[in-house]
Amino acid sequence: MEAQKLHVIFLPFPTPGHMIPMIDTARLFAKQGVNVTIIATHANASTFQKSIDTDFNSGYSIKTQLIQFPSAQVGLPEGVENVKDGTSNEIIDKIIRGIMMLQHQIDIMLHDLQPDCIVSDMAYPWTVESAEKLNIPRIYFYSSSYFSNCASYFVRKYRPHDDLVSDTQKFTIPCLPNTIEMTPLQLADWIRVKTSATGLFVDMYDSEKRSYGTLYNSFHELESDYEALSKTTMGIKSWSVGPVSAWINNDDERKANRGNMEMNIGKDSELLNWLNSKPNDSVIYVCFGSLTRLSHKQIVELAYGLENSGSNFILVVKGGEDFLHDIEKRVKESKKGYVIWNWAPQLLILDHPATGGIVTHCGWNSILESLNAGLPMITWPMFAEQFYNEKLLVDALKIGVSVGSKVNKFWLNVVEEKAPGLNIVEEEVVVKREEIVKAVEILMGSGQEGETMRMRAKKFADAAKRTVEEGGHSFNNLIQLIDELKSLKIVREHEKIRLDN
Template identity: 70%
Template sequence: MESQQSHNKLHVVFLPYPSAGHMNPMIDTARVFAMHGVNVTIIATHANASTFQKSIDSDFNSGYSIKTHLIQFPSAQVGLPDGVENIKDSTSSEMYLKITRGVRMLQDSIEVLFKELQPDCIVTDMKYPWTVESAAKLNIPRIHFYSSSYFSYCAIYFVRKYKPHYNLVSETQKFTIPCLPHTIEMTRLHLHNWERENNAMTAIFEPMYESAERSYGSLYNSFHELESDYEKLFKTTIGIKSWSVGPVSAWANKDDERKANRGHIEKSLGKHTELLNWLNSKENESVLYVSFGSLIRLPHAQLVEIAHGLENSGHNFIWVIKNNKDEDGEGFLQEFEKRMKESNKGYIIWDWAPQLLILEYPAIGGIVTHCGWNSTLESVNAGLPMITWPVFAEEFYNEKLLVDVLKIGVPVGAKVNKLWTNISVEEMVRREEIVKAVEILMGISQESKEMRMRAKKLGDAAKRTIEEGGHSYNNLIQLIDELKSLKKSKALDNKKD
């Protein structure tokens, strides 16, 4: 009876892309599906699975039907050491290209796995456009998982369609993105290089966006109250079916232990005691949290400007620095860390921080963010306003959402969209600009108070939307019911044949 019951259960396979910004929200989404009665299989390589397997085992032991199916990453074939399987592990452009080549080489074995697993639906990252054909061969729906905002997708769509950035007199001349509900001005320098002009990257990115239009629908880690205008635009004008089920990080990680270790090989909560004690010693809303996500490693000269900017602002801060201490040739950062410890004004975290846990502490009053969608959504969920410092990819679009639409962001003045490895001295953000942005965000002006109020209101909405009866909750249930109906219809059609 039990095997018959599990056979009748809806089976959904999730295929995440091995980069933290893509993988973490998809793993959380997969876990939320399992928590609502779906039989879930996640396909991942060994090293990537090690960062989330403890959560999967815990869910499984709690009675949810969820498992990881491991596949072998072709490390030797692409010339990488064992265990280097995630984009965040790349320390050079050469290593980045080797990892992406290794991921592409997995296609055949993943397609074989799809056939073996015989799922009722596949949810795959946008970076696997070929899975549209895989799903068609199996006669099942393919759901496109977009790991950023509706706003960024819509903006990219209309920039691609109408090319408002062509024929401008200079790289810094502003243009308006057509067809959006708000007036959004950008420059060519804000665009990803494949959008500015056709190049080798265009041929890689175009199919990713086109695959959304050829899918059964799109799944978004967002919520109605945050981007309702752009959710509507995506569904109506662009014409793609979609479901917002975010913020999934809050939905899937409700206890402190999980918040402390999300997206990382698990450590004991006790490892963070010193940090949490430091936070507890600070007044409410007095600490600025500074983090540039899992990928970005800023050049040393920019780190020096950040250090001076934070110190000169006079505010308490926590700063997560990705660069290895050994790269600090002058010993500047270590000297700075020592000085901040003595003054008790700043707390430096090297490499990785328990961000979900930190953001919820009452002492945190705001965040400096690169505008990656995960950090943005986690900050919104915590009700925090942001200093926006986009670096590359779609981050400059997300900045516009935060600053011009939601009005919960203060721009620091980043001007050029390019990989962090190529940032030149001329393009750096100076300490004076950092101080100015911190004073607006953490200050006591009317503008600052109103920004904090708007952020708190969105934080409340983020918590309500995943509760029973909320928008995201209802969207998830509706999608699961729809997929169950498709499974039943297919079974009936097979019986007739």
């Protein structure tokens, strides 16, 4: 039986926004009877191994194959193997260099394991060749929205931002069903000008065209227009099987442990007690994902903005600024706020009846998790494709309020940049407390705009639950893809027998 089973290898890219949805997707495949292998380095595997062991002990065919991260060769301490561990550009460069050096080890493992299909992150364009050598399909795993992939495609193709007189002038993205306006400053650096990353991204997108198809952590009811657009205009076969966290993390223990090895139960019961003491829909949850650190100036504006808004809030922060300890003390006394350091049990917070909205950096995982919980969003994109995702939420789906973030910049580039004119960039990057207060009042207030957004968000939450149930769009897509891969395997095996004879 084991030999007859479809064997699929998953190759996640080690940064939480990419890794978490891919691990969830791998577990979904296993739950549908597929023999699944996840390839990861030791430190990265330790963040999800508990879930894999649970699935394996429940009778599913799923395992992790470990590879060695070249820490010594790139000059990194043991265990620093994930982009989120980068505290400076220098360290991030070393981590990425280490990840790129894994190709040889992975290729040997693919050859030894002889899988029927490789599902690999977009950041590994070379797996197209690996799959060709093995005569198997490579599926491109895109960890964000159809919308962002379509928008990026048309911006790269038509370059509507090239002839503008200033970086703050608006342009319209061509060929989209909604009118979407942006400024050049909201585009990633590598699109605006040629940088060292431009070539890497071109290779990634090129590898999508050469792959068997693309797997999306999205769902038909959320992005049907853009799903259709990606298939027709971009001509790429795709399957939306999301929101994968809704299939997988449906009990409290799993929600608590998501993306984290151990949960501090004592601390969390204090958090839950605080949440339980608040009225329904009265708390706004503020979290900027696993990669963003805010500048001191921005943290000050954010903290005062939240306090001045009068709403109850939970603020997740990285690092230990003295100023934040003062804020924490103050909001503890007033019982208006709760500060969480470093890691938060996000799914538990989002699903709590007291939570009524979220301030998000527009990372796709956070967006889907908020939608699963039926929560509208305040959008505060930082870098990468987050500004596209903001446009989807605010302009297309109408479930978000923008705080007016203007510049697409990775946090380290803001902190480390020493070039002349830095102050101008700093000024532009900072979102003022007044803008924060205004956005919170719209989202959490009793006005018509906030009310409409809440209703729309709840409709998407219902659709998200239905789509992953038997007979739902995402459920059917997953079964269809697995069936297709099984058929390809049979054809390959017949072909091999024919050639052998």
